[in-house]
Amino acid sequence: MNAGFIRLFGLAFLCIMLYAFSGAALAAEPLVWVALSDAGGAHAEAAEAAEAEIERTGAGQGDALIRPWRELSGPPPRLIIAVGGQALSGMLASGPRVPLLAVLVPEWAFQRSVAGFNDRSNSAVLLDQPPARQFAALRLALPDRRRVGVVFGPESRWQEPAYQRAATDAGLTLVVGRVSAPDDLARTLQRTLDDCDVLLAVADSVVFNNASVQNILTAAYRQRVPLVGFSPSYVKAGALLAVYSSPTQVGRQAGEMARVFLSGRPLQSPQAPHDFVVGINAEVARSLGVPLRPGDEAALVQQLRAAERKP
Amino acid sequence: MRPLGLNLRVLLAAVLPAALVAVALAAIFTARQVASLEEALLARGRAEARQLASNAEFGLFSGNRDFLERAVRNLSQADGAITGVAVIDAGGAALVRQGLSVLPEWPPIGEERDFLSGETLVVVTPIRREVLAVEDIYSGFSQPAAAGRISGLVVLELSRAPLLRERFYLLLATLIVALFGLIVGGVLAVRIARGVTRPVLHISDVVRRIAAGDLQARVTPDAGDAVRQLEHGINDMAQRIASAQGNLREQITAATAELRQRKDEAEEVAATKSRFLASASHDLRQPMHALGLFVSRLGRMSLDHEAHGVVRYIESSVSVMQDLLDTLLDISRIDAGLVTPTLAPVAVSRLFDRLEIELAESIRRKGLEFRRHGGEGLWLLTDAALLERILMNLLSNAGRYTQRGGVLLACRRRGDAAWLEVWDTGIGIPLEAQRTVFQEYMQLGNPERDRAKGLGLGLSICERLARLLRTPLRMQSRPGYGSVFRIEVPLAAGVPEPAVAPAVAEMVGMSGTVLIVDDDPLVLASTTQLVASWGCRTFAAASVAEVMGECDAAGCRPDAAICDYRLRGFENGVHTARTLRLRYGDLPVLLLSGDLTDSVREAAERHQLALLGKPMKPARLRALLQSMLNQGPG
Numbered sequence: 001m002n003a004g005f006i007r008l009f010g011l012a013f014l015c016i017m018l019y020a021f022s023g024a025a026l027a028a029e030p031l032v033w034v035a036l037s038d039a040g041g042a043h044a045e046a047a048e049a050a051e052a053e054i055e056r057t058g059a060g061q062g063d064a065l066i067r068p069w070r071e072l073s074g075p076p077p078r079l080i081i082a083v084g085g086q087a088l089s090g091m092l093a094s095g096p097r098v099p100l101l102a103v104l105v106p107e108w109a110f111q112r113s114v115a116g117f118n119d120r121s122n123s124a125v126l127l128d129q130p131p132a133r134q135f136a137a138l139r140l141a142l143p144d145r146r147r148v149g150v151v152f153g154p155e156s157r158w159q160e161p162a163y164q165r166a167a168t169d170a171g172l173t174l175v176v177g178r179v180s181a182p183d184d185l186a187r188t189l190q191r192t193l194d195d196c197d198v199l200l201a202v203a204d205s206v207v208f209n210n211a212s213v214q215n216i217l218t219a220a221y222r223q224r225v226p227l228v229g230f231s232p233s234y235v236k237a238g239a240l241l242a243v244y245s246s247p248t249q250v251g252r253q254a255g256e257m258a259r260v261f262l263s264g265r266p267l268q269s270p271q272a273p274h275d276f277v278v279g280i281n282a283e284v285a286r287s288l289g290v291p292l293r294p295g296d297e298a299a300l301v302q303q304l305r306a307a308e309r310k311p
Numbered sequence: 312m313r314p315l316g317l318n319l320r321v322l323l324a325a326v327l328p329a330a331l332v333a334v335a336l337a338a339i340f341t342a343r344q345v346a347s348l349e350e351a352l353l354a355r356g357r358a359e360a361r362q363l364a365s366n367a368e369f370g371l372f373s374g375n376r377d378f379l380e381r382a383v384r385n386l387s388q389a390d391g392a393i394t395g396v397a398v399i400d401a402g403g404a405a406l407v408r409q410g411l412s413v414l415p416e417w418p419p420i421g422e423e424r425d426f427l428s429g430e431t432l433v434v435v436t437p438i439r440r441e442v443l444a445v446e447d448i449y450s451g452f453s454q455p456a457a458a459g460r461i462s463g464l465v466v467l468e469l470s471r472a473p474l475l476r477e478r479f480y481l482l483l484a485t486l487i488v489a490l491f492g493l494i495v496g497g498v499l500a501v502r503i504a505r506g507v508t509r510p511v512l513h514i515s516d517v518v519r520r521i522a523a524g525d526l527q528a529r530v531t532p533d534a535g536d537a538v539r540q541l542e543h544g545i546n547d548m549a550q551r552i553a554s555a556q557g558n559l560r561e562q563i564t565a566a567t568a569e570l571r572q573r574k575d576e577a578e579e580v581a582a583t584k585s586r587f588l589a590s591a592s593h594d595l596r597q598p599m600h601a602l603g604l605f606v607s608r609l610g611r612m613s614l615d616h617e618a619h620g621v622v623r624y625i626e627s628s629v630s631v632m633q634d635l636l637d638t639l640l641d642i643s644r645i646d647a648g649l650v651t652p653t654l655a656p657v658a659v660s661r662l663f664d665r666l667e668i669e670l671a672e673s674i675r676r677k678g679l680e681f682r683r684h685g686g687e688g689l690w691l692l693t694d695a696a697l698l699e700r701i702l703m704n705l706l707s708n709a710g711r712y713t714q715r716g717g718v719l720l721a722c723r724r725r726g727d728a729a730w731l732e733v734w735d736t737g738i739g740i741p742l743e744a745q746r747t748v749f750q751e752y753m754q755l756g757n758p759e760r761d762r763a764k765g766l767g768l769g770l771s772i773c774e775r776l777a778r779l780l781r782t783p784l785r786m787q788s789r790p791g792y793g794s795v796f797r798i799e800v801p802l803a804a805g806v807p808e809p810a811v812a813p814a815v816a817e818m819v820g821m822s823g824t825v826l827i828v829d830d831d832p833l834v835l836a837s838t839t840q841l842v843a844s845w846g847c848r849t850f851a852a853a854s855v856a857e858v859m860g861e862c863d864a865a866g867c868r869p870d871a872a873i874c875d876y877r878l879r880g881f882e883n884g885v886h887t888a889r890t891l892r893l894r895y896g897d898l899p900v901l902l903l904s905g906d907l908t909d910s911v912r913e914a915a916e917r918h919q920l921a922l923l924g925k926p927m928k929p930a931r932l933r934a935l936l937q938s939m940l941n942q943g944p945g
Contacts, residue, residue: 233445
């Protein structure tokens with residue numbers, strides 16, 4: 001190997017290194033970290049919607065860095081969007097102390113996670129639909145059923161007053177069942193079903209979980225009481241209908257909030273999702289004799305939106 | 312082992328493979344059916360237990376016993392084989408229990424199991440919480456759905472009795488079908504086989520009858536192609552055998568007739584020859600007899616020396632002529648079949664006595680020693696005259712061919728037989744001649760054929776007589792040392808010695824009155840002169856009446872009588888003897904006969920008459936007469 005070849009090799013190496021450093025130096029630091037709990041599925045869908053919304057009106061490409069939360073490091077951004085419960089907990093615990101916006105978490109999970117992290121401004125686009133929207137949907141879909149049963153568990157009991165108020169506002173009677181342990185469920189459920197003509201599910205792992213849903217659905221069906229869920233999974237499992245927001249919808253809403261924040265205004269407080277969809281299980285409707293047909297979902301959404309726009 | 316019958320073999324050949332196949336098929340079929348029944352029962356039990364577990368889940372969740380009982384009842388009603396059901400909760404308590412005999416322990420999670428308890432199949436299935444995936448981002452959980460928790464157990468008992476019953480019926484049905492198949496197969500096989508075996512058995516029967524000689528037996532054709540050919544073949548064969556046998560019989564009949572004709576002719580010739588010989592014997596013997604007596608008488612007369620010499624030559628010639636005549640006649644009589652042996656017990660000692668009387672003197676006269684040995688108390692079963700003749704010839708031969716030393720007559724007992732042997736110290740017989748020595752006119756050491764040395768016929772007669780007696784005649788010889796001839800004679804069983812053997816004739820003068828009857832005047836005269844020359848008083852005549860008249864006229868009582876057998880007219884020696892005995896009591900009578908036929912011998916024996924053939928030797932006559940006179944009448 002001669003000296004000329006070594007000199008040529010060294011020159012080429014130098015050129016490559018210069019190019020690499022100049023590129024990094026030219027790129028702007030990302031303004032927003034989008035931390036994912038899960039690399040795919042609903043989380044990626046929400047993150048992409050948020051990124052699209054940020055970049056639609058913002059400084060342009062590269063403002064948002066989407067990574068699984070464990071892979072995010074470097075100079076702190078201006079805002080962290082945490083998608084899902086794990087990203088939220090992880091970023092709160094080990095992320096930089098910058099404002100944090102949580103997405104795709106129910107309210108109870110958000111509240112439990114941020115408790116003790118008051119050193120920074122935290123906000124969220126919550127998954128929970130407002131009780132008023134759910135009752136409105138009930139009134140539209142099941143106009144004859146006024147007694148709405150809700151079984152609260154330890155994780156959802158705090159919502160009971162809000163539900164109570166909304167029911168009253170909607171002109172409905174709330175039949176409440178309270179469960180503190182899984183063994184109480186069957187008895188409480190039976191009592192609640194005996195007293196109501198529609199059962200509304202709320203997110204609570206003690207009451208509604210994979211193992212209990214079948215029996216709850218069976219029990220409700222045997223009483224001819226339709227179940228109203230809070231996610232497409234419930235519609236699929238046998239609930240009559242569900243009002244929920246898609247990941248894209250909440251992602252887009254989070255993107256809007258991030259844009260507002262990046263424009264210099266303070267981070268807005270946690271919000272319920274603005275946009276939503278309605279899912280209907282037409283088979284269940286037919287079985288229970290409820291006059292809902294496939295295609296009624298869009299009409300229902302329209303009617304609900306219209307009602308919500310009214311002052 | 313007795314071979315199996317044809318029908319049975321055909322039946323076995325047809326039915327045995329079918330039976331094996333049927334049994335094998337029945338076994339396989341039944342085993343498979345029973346296995347599938349067992350599997351079906353188990354599958355049904357599992358399905359029912361799972362169904363009940365699925366149904367019971369909500370009842371268990373809601374603690375609704377009525378619901379569970381209904382579900383259990385529905386299941387029990389649906390399946391009669393179910394003998395017990397229980398639904399057990401997670402704590403091990405039975406929420407519903409119906410007719411259950413076994414309550415198994417809480418099984419490990421996720422395990423479904425089954426086991427047999429006597430006649431009962433027990434299936435244990437866990438009740439799982441049905442899982443619906445509703446835990447997602449909306450509920451705040453993102454973990455995948457956990458496996459369904461076990462919330463209880465279903466225990467199901469199924470009776471195997473119907474299965475066992477079904478198995479029994481299955482087995483029974485299989486056996487019946489197999490048996491039916493075998494019976495039908497067997498009947499068909501027998502029917503088909505009979506079409507073959509019946510003709511074959513029929514053919515076999517006919518062949519047996521043909522073999523037994525029933526050549527008219529025929530097969531009635533009633534079989535198929537191959538066997539029909541056989542049937543026709545058997546019939547053809549029987550017919551051919553019958554016709555061949557007929558031909559044969561005709562040929563045999565013709566040949567037999569021809570043979571009979573030849574035989575008759577031969578017999579006629581033989582009878583003619585025999586008659587001729589009888590006549591010749593009588594006619595020749597009479598003058599020869601007389602000649603002998605006259606010469607003997609002449610020898611006793613007082614003649615000068617020269618005349619005595621002539622008389623001795625005449626005597627010698629007469630003697631040779633008599634021997635020659637006797638021997639030739641004997642041979643011809645034997646050959647003509649006129650001599651038949653009469654077997655009777657014979658005392659060896661008496662036989663030896665007689666031989667000694669006859670021959671010892673002539674042997675001793677030649678300067679040889681004569682000895683006898685053994686035979687005391689032994690009885691032979693033989694014809695005394697023929698045996699005596701054989702031994703006499705052998706002894707006379709021995710004397711003739713021995714120049715010094717001696718002759719031994721011996722008897723030795725060998726088992727059930729006696730060996731009668733004649734030993735000599737003569738010239739012996741060369742090895743090359745030993746085979747021909749029994750032929751006629753075979754003489755050793757007599758090339759010049761000296762008549763005085765015999766005729767060469769002795770051994771030939773001996774051999775013929777021995778053959779008649781069926782006793783082998785053997786010979787051993789060393790040239791220059793001598794010979795031994797042996798005849799083996801069977802012993803007679805336990806015969807007492809009837810009488811004391813006659814004493815050896817004493818060459819002393821005789822006294823007594825002797826009647827002589829002969830129709831030949833020449834013989835009558837010569838016999839009378841001879842007997843008178845021995846010192847006896849004689850009365851001679853041609854008939855018994857005359858001689859009795861002469862005797863009575865002289866006032867004498869006879870002591871013995873000599874009669875010719877053949878007399879004039881219808882008279883014969885036996886009649887004469889009876890007439891004499893009527894008159895004189897038990898008078899000893901000697902019959903002289905030119906032809907010693909069996910009838911003559913029998914007659915003589917029957918009437919206890921002494922018998923002497925003509926021409927007789929004077930010495931013999933004298934010895935006999937002597938013993939008769941010693942015996943005396945009474």
